[in-house]
Amino acid sequence: MASEVGVVIHNKQVILKDYVIGSPKESDMFVTTGTIQLKLPHGSNGVLVKTLYLSCDPYMRGRMKKPLLPSFVPPFEPGKPLSGYGVAKVLDSTHPEYKEGDLVWGTTGWEEYSLIVAPVVLFKIEHTDVPLSYYTGILGMPGVTAYAGFFEICSPKKGEYVYVSAASGAVGQLVGQLAKSAGCYVVGSAGSKEKVDLLKNKFGFDEAFNYKEEPDLDAALKRYFPEGIDIYFENVGGKMLDAVLLNMRIHGRISVCGMISQYNIENPEGVHNLMMIIGKRVRMEGFVAGDYYHMYTKYLELVIPLIKEGKIIYIEDIAEGLESAPGALVGIFSGRNVGKQLVVVARE
Template sequence: MEAAVAAEVSNKRVILKRHVTGFPTEDDMEVVTATVSLAVPPGLAAVVVKNLYLSCDPYMRRRMTKHSEPSYPEFVLGEEDLHFCVSVNPSYQVITTFGVSKVVESGHPDFKAGDLVWGMTACEEYTLITKLGSIFKINHPELPLSYYAGVLGMPGLTAFSGFFNVAKPKKGDYVFVSAASGAVGQLVGQLAKITGCYVVGSAGSDEKVNLLKTKFGFDDAFNYKKEHDLNAALKRCFQQGIDIYFDNVGGTMLDAALLNMRLHGRVAVCGMISQYNLEHPEGVRNLACVVTKRIRIEGFRVIEYFGTYRKFEEEMAGHLKEGNITYMEDVAEGIEKVPAALVGLFYGRNIGKQLVAIAPE
């Protein structure tokens, strides 16, 4: 390896200053600078990557709160995050996320310098990744690399596996998607249309509702913030009831959807963004519908489907190249924008998949 590559460099990173209650603020995070070596420690099966794009996702909020759920560990203040990757410099707790990166140096035969990868990394300019099972080589660099933090990465695999493996759609199904203009929702709706379903989405602004109907091909959509009665809104959109509810928000929307499910309906629970910032999450009152309508409710996590990634990548890349799938991104520039971009998710400021470009190729 050339000496210049192993030189020490400046490394900006985003750390969590405190565990969060209520809505997160930019002040809960801080951008700090460390000096790091880009060399892989001798004998360590790891790679050092330069991060190009970082993903901001609602699930990150759950890891900012101190809790006792072992399957969803919180960020540990002042320590390395050993659940997915290890920071080059362990002096700070760097917030972890999914991202698109370029390998700078490799200590493993499956990777070489210059490889483009996506997977779990950290909110910093350079990261030493030791959990190599959580990163994937990029096979379609002819498509925008940012797509691998979205439609061809974790959100895309989430939409694909949640819809097809959990919801199990059939042609002609009536499908409802909440948070439908987001990173996952916009894809679920389009996959449902490709499958031959009738699709309605909810979003939080008239602009987003218009995008659902004109850009993403939804049959109908509504602005949930303008609806005083969500049950009535769903009855208006689904006069024959809902076969599949792809739930990204939970709370009152889930409650209303249960009232409108058809017999043997399926609810795929992907996320509950409406509940993440509440100290006392809302209860669900209409669970009796699960019995009377024989509804199946199933939650899932995308990590369970990483083994199917290569098949998904080829199918989704084909849809993109053929123009069957449209994807919309909201890209902030510079690592300093990570706190604002992440906080903005919980106020609906983003339109499409929220990314931060660190050093785009």
């Protein structure tokens, strides 16, 4: 790479056209070619990286909105490349913690090469005997999300009844497997027969159902949880949450990871059954993975052996090339992806 340093080269980028209202479309973004100087400014404190994999995550929808309220992540800037989690290779560094050749995962631009100034979330990748792309999923932010959201927020006990929505997604598939490893009874829901089959036959959920084929979600949950739900891992919100609230057990816990059914609606649906949390003493707690990154090393020590032994399976939906990134991102909001959606920008 040394020969490239200082050279100005082409840099393909995914640009957000404007703030998005309603369901995002591929045409809300475009791919263009800019340029980038492959050398960091003198006196800077950053890293220059080559993007390998980009992660498509539901929380990114919030960043496409015109900000009405201050948010925990800043919005994207129209006319600029999107940013998000990714896996990358360091080409140049003026930051003491990173050096040329390091593999990293963390926040990067949706572009072939990215200049990361004062990196906040950027982990050096130490284990390379697992698929590198896993650092967008099971070994990255979604992994910490599943781990912390299940163990830290829900304090599961053996034998408890666990329900996971969006259960074949980047986080859900892992929550289900972690819950099984904790001795829980686990049911997942997803939006297609293919996904339901994965839940039952690949990920080892005890039961699974296609929510699109259930006109009465309350009845469906009563069928799968005749004793009620101890733990709900919430990924979808709206009507599903309302049905779950009717089926929670006393002292149940709801880990609120996301509400993807609401992200493309300007006026979120009302949740009507919140009163249930009083008599049932339910705890609902929102969280973000970033609060738990101090547990990342501990999590890796747990999960990497499980991956290597084949005790945890992780399914990815891989789009090829930066040009496919807008479509891949848009797809997760209609459930087009099967498993963790990511984009390969370059393989090395």
